[in-house]
Amino acid sequence: MSIWSTMLKNKQKKRKNDNVRQHNDPQKPEEQPIQRNYEDNVSRIKGELGNSTDLLFREYQIGDHKGTIVYVDGLANGQLINDFFNETLLNSGFNGNQDPFQFLIEKAAGLGNFQFATEWNQVFDSFLSGNTLFFLDGYNQAINVETKGWDKRSISEPSTQLSIGGPKDSFTETIRTNTALIRRRIKSPNLWLESMKLGTVAQTDIAIMYIKGIANEKIIGEVKERLNQINIDAVMAEGYIEQLFEDQTWTPFPTTHHSERPDVIASHLLEGRIAILVDGTPFVITVPAIFAQFFQAPDDYYARFDISTSLRILRILAFLIALMGPALYIAATTFHQEMIPTTLAIAIASQRENVPFPAFIEALIMEVTFEILREAGLRLPRAVGQAVSIVGALVIGQAAVQAGIVSPIMVIVVSITAIANFSTPTFMMAIAARLIRFAMMALATFLGLYGIVLGLMFMSIHLCALRSFGIPYMMPIAPFNAQNQQDIFIRYPIWAMKYRPKFISKGNLVRAGDNQKPMPPKQEDSQDSKGES
Amino acid sequence: MMRKTMMIFLLIGLFMPILSACWNQKELTDLAFVMAMGIDKGENRRFQVSFQIVIPGNVASGQGGGGGGHGLPIAVYTSSGDTITEAARRATQKISRRLYYAHTNLIAVSEEVAKDGLLDILDALDRDPEFRTTTEIVVARKTSAEKLVSALANLDKLPVNKVTKEIESTEALLGENMRVNIDEFINGLISHGREPITNGYKISGNQNMSGKSDDLKNTRSEAVLSSSGLAIFRNGKLEGWIDREKARGVVWIMDKVKSTSINIDWNGKKNAITMAPIRSKTKVAVNIKQGKPVVNVAIEFEGWISEANTTVDLTDPKVIEKIDKSVANEIEKQIQSTITEVQKKKSDIFGFGERIHRKNPKLWKKIKGNWNERFAELEVNVKVDSFTRREGIRTKPFWYDINQ
Structure with a gap:
């Protein structure tokens, strides 16, 4: 029996188990109706939340019915509720002829969008997401008014995906x-x-x-x-x-x-x-x-296509450098010295003369040092950040070379690799290159260029096997699709991108109308309408 | 199950370095870069081979080299053997690092070895994958190959660069040498209608100073590496030398002239006007006349006047026409003398035989047997068309004003 079929079966079994688990979930509360007695209700809420202090109750009276509102401090708009409570509810002017609950509904409608809650699940859901609940003694219903109003961060400039042109707003936590x-x-x-x-x-x-x-x-x-x-x-x-x-x-x-x-x-x-x-x-x-998507920066669409295309090709090149930079250096210096121009080979040899480690170890030391610096730089409080960059520059620059631990050329290789890595627009793809780089380095150490090619082959096979929600990851490169190449390596002019990617969208594929290419006004036209242009 | 497949991949990953055993891995610092090889006749064994090995720390400047740049850039080790490979293996007794030939740029062969024949040397260079067939081959003239590869140079840190670059620039600017690499040399050897040539190289001045660092302290080095003529081979053996203008004729017929200088007489003054080529095109054609091959060499020459040391009116088209004519005559004379000289040596270095083969294979079959004998009596016509294209930035030389 092959490995794959057993794996497949196991997966199916797992799926089934998952479904079963979801059905009898112990954490999901059962459906329970609200009581008529409002004292009971209040004590139940308090009991369930363990008397949490951010839970606020304010009592009122309509006719001879006592009632309370419940909301969570900080989640609901406290100012709004206060104003409503003081001005509307306390000066209610209830004349006793009406049904008190009906009266309450009319009042509460002034506060905001409302619904009725009849079950405890709804009760907890609503005030824990910022709503306010109105209970009234003698009624097994609560009025659930939307009063969400917590402090939120305002919309600011994007901090991780910067661009030169285009909009400057970014999502928030809300x-x-x-x-x-x-x-x-x-x-x-x-x-x-x-x-x-x-x-x-x-x-x-x-x-x-x-x-x-x-x-x-x-x-x-x-x-x-x-x-x-x-x-x-x-x-x-x-x-x-x-x-x-x-x-x-x-x-x-x-x-x-x-x-x-x-x-x-x-x-x-x-x-x-x-x-x-x-x-x-x-x-x-x-x-x-899809794979190609991770090399598309927002700027690509805000600049003209020739600029965008060259920048995109540059980014792909940078990705390859980030992937294979140190590996190529190791392969060339330990296996394929004949590939290096004579003068450079001698220069590298003279620099490595005093380095005690083989090229792989040297590269590993530098790469790991750099990764540590990068990770530390990410986590450090801003005040200390500068210190790290100074120390880092010294450690992986001058001092390491002077101490004879690494050769200057290695510093160059690592720096170029690091810079190249930052030019990938999406962090997740950049980090993938960082990870694979180490495997490439190991392959280059043991097998030279042959190893690198082997690694690239494995990588391509793996990439071609990947899918994202059923769409092949390498679409439209493999399987090749000639019609959808408009936004892959070459970013076509906007007027030439007439259709949406066929492999993603279904149905309405036309993005732009015909004849979108801008043209100078026709000769006869310009004569007819003088001064208009 | 996932764990099992992971284990398999992990095992493959772990075994890879062990099984591959760092296949063919060699650290840069474990290599001795052989820049040049000199082959002399040995005393006990057949060959004595000198290896010019670069000392990287002394060549590369900058702080990376550990304060390098003070010592000698090269070290020369010699060893002997009946074959080149044997000599190379014996050299390991003296050298701490693995000899690495991929950057070898020069093979120097002594005159003695060249006279005995190069056939037993070339296969070693041709077969080894590390050797580049673009390596240049020179004959050490009036000196040993060992001395040649031991020589130091002032301008170029690596003496081998001095040799290869010097040949390149001479080919481009003087036209008395031309680059010949192992590949081209072997092609000449195996062809029936062509014989190989290569450059001669000598140490001019005090030969004993060659390879001494003291010599580098002089602005005028006592021992200077310089190219010297072309070596003509026949059947893989050195047949003789051809020098100066005659060597230039060879380069001219081979259509490799990029620039040179041609002097002509004017107003009864010797070498009064100098012409330098801008473009030159040589065409060699073969005619069969009464069952006998006749070779026509036609050269189309375009040049500019680089010197005019006499009163000459360069604005006059008739004068220019006259200059063109005498330049053509001068070139014709040089080439004719080259051909006579080479015919005396009975070695068809121009590849006329190959052209006859292409033109008339039947005739070639008949005369192929003793081609070199026939080459000596071959009728060669030379025709030169010269055109002056520019006169520099002066139309009238200052000689006009002096003579007034």
Whole structure:
């Protein structure tokens, strides 16, 4: 029996187990109706939350019915509730003829959008997400008014995906702000949004956005199914979801894309991708993702195509350097000295004369040192950051060479590799290159250029085997698709990108009308309409 | 199950370095870069081979080299053997590092060895994958190959660069030498209608100072490496030398002249006007006349007047025409004398035989047997067309004003 078939079977078994587990989930509360007695209700809430002090109750009286409002301090808009409570509810002017609950509803409608809660689940859900609940003695219903109003970060410039041109706003931690940012860019009724909650404990808000008629229904279904399968206590950030629903875990390459730029997400949606927004993180996931996509920077579309194309080719070149720079150096200096020009070979030999380590160890020392510096630089408080850069410059520069631990040429190789690594627009792809680089270095040490070629072959095979929500990862390079090459290596002029990528979107494929290429006015026309141009 | 496949991959990964055993790995610092090889006749064994090995720390400047640049850039080790390989292996008794030939740029052969024949040397150089067939081959003239590869040079840190670059620049600017690498040399050897040539190299001045660092302290080095003529081979053996203008004729017929200088007489003054070529094109054609091959060498020459040391009116088209004519005559004379000289040596270094072969294979079959004898009596016509294209930035030389 082959390995693969057993693996497949095991996977299927696992799936089944997962489904079973979801059905009898112990953490999900049972459905219980609210009591008529309001004292009971209040004490139950207090009991369930262990008398948490950020839970606020304010009592009032309508006729001879006592009541209370419940909300969580900090989540609900306290100012609004206070004003409402003092001005409207206390000066109620209840004349006793009306049904007190009906009277309460009329008043509460002034505060905000409201619903009725009849079960405890709804009760907890609502005030824990910032709503206010109105209880009234003698009624087994509560009024659930939307009063969300917590402190949130304002929209700021993107901090990780910078660009020269284009918009400067970025997502925030609030899901509603984020959906608004996307809606502001695509004012179409076809931009659909579906909400759900994930995380059995944390109950994080998730939103799925797509453009009806452009996105592939099959992929939408697949996304929903995979999201529904997620059964975890909390989803803290987009990374949780990415790791839980990607096609292949055993890969260094990212098979989902995320961005903190609304313009990027909007353009992805317009290509038929599906966006997944997670409350509490400024990054939005889009799927399906293809390999070439990770080399597309937002600037590519804001500059003319010749500039964008050359920059993109430069980025691909930089990616290859980041992948193989030190490996090529090791291979050339330990196996293929004949490939180095004589003068350079002698120069390298003279520099390495005093270095005690073989090329691989030397490269490893430098690479690891650099990675440590980079990691430290990322984590260090800003005040100490400068110190690290000075120490780093000394350590991996002058001092290491003078101490005879590494050769100057190695410093150059590592620096170029590091700089090249930063030019990949997406961090996730850059980090993949960083990881594979070490494997390449090892291969180069043992097998030279042959090893590097072997490594590249393995990498290509692996890349071709990857899929993102059913779409081959290397699309449209392998399998090759001539019609969809407009945005891969060469970024075609915008007027030439007439169609959406066929392999992602289904149905409405036409992006632009005919004859979009700008032209000077025709000769006769310009004579006719003088002064108009 | 996943764990099992992971284990398999891990094992493959772990075994790879052991099984491959660092295949063919060699650190740069474990290599001795052989820059040049000198081959002399040995005393006990057949060959004495000298290896010019570069000392990297002394060549590369900058702080990386550990304060290098003070010592000698090269070291020369000699060893002997009946074959080149044997000598190379014996050399390991003296050299701490592995001899590495991929950067070898020069093979120097002594006159003695060249006279005995190069056939037993060339296969070693041709067969070894490390050797480049673009390595240049020279004959050490009036000196031993060992001395030649031991010589130091002032301008170039690596003496071998001095030799190869010097040949290159002479070919380009004077036209009395031309680059010949092992590949071209062997091609000449195996061809029936062509014989190989190569450059001669000598140490001019005090030969005993060659290879001494003291000599580098003089602005005028006592021992200077310089190219010297072309060596003519026949059947793989050195047949003789051809020098100066006659060597230039060879380069001219081979159509490799890029620049040179041609002096002509004017107004009864010797060498009054100098012409330098801008472009030159040589065409060699073969005619069969009464069953006998006749070779026509036609040269189209375009030049500029680089010196005019007499009163001459360069604005006059008739004068220019006259200059053209005498330049053509001068070139014709040089080439004719070259051909006579080479015909005396009975070695068809120009490849006329190959051209006859291409023109008339049947005739070639008949005369192939004693081609070198026939070459000596071959009728060769030379025709030169010369055109003056420029006169520099002066039309009238200052001689006009002096003579007024």
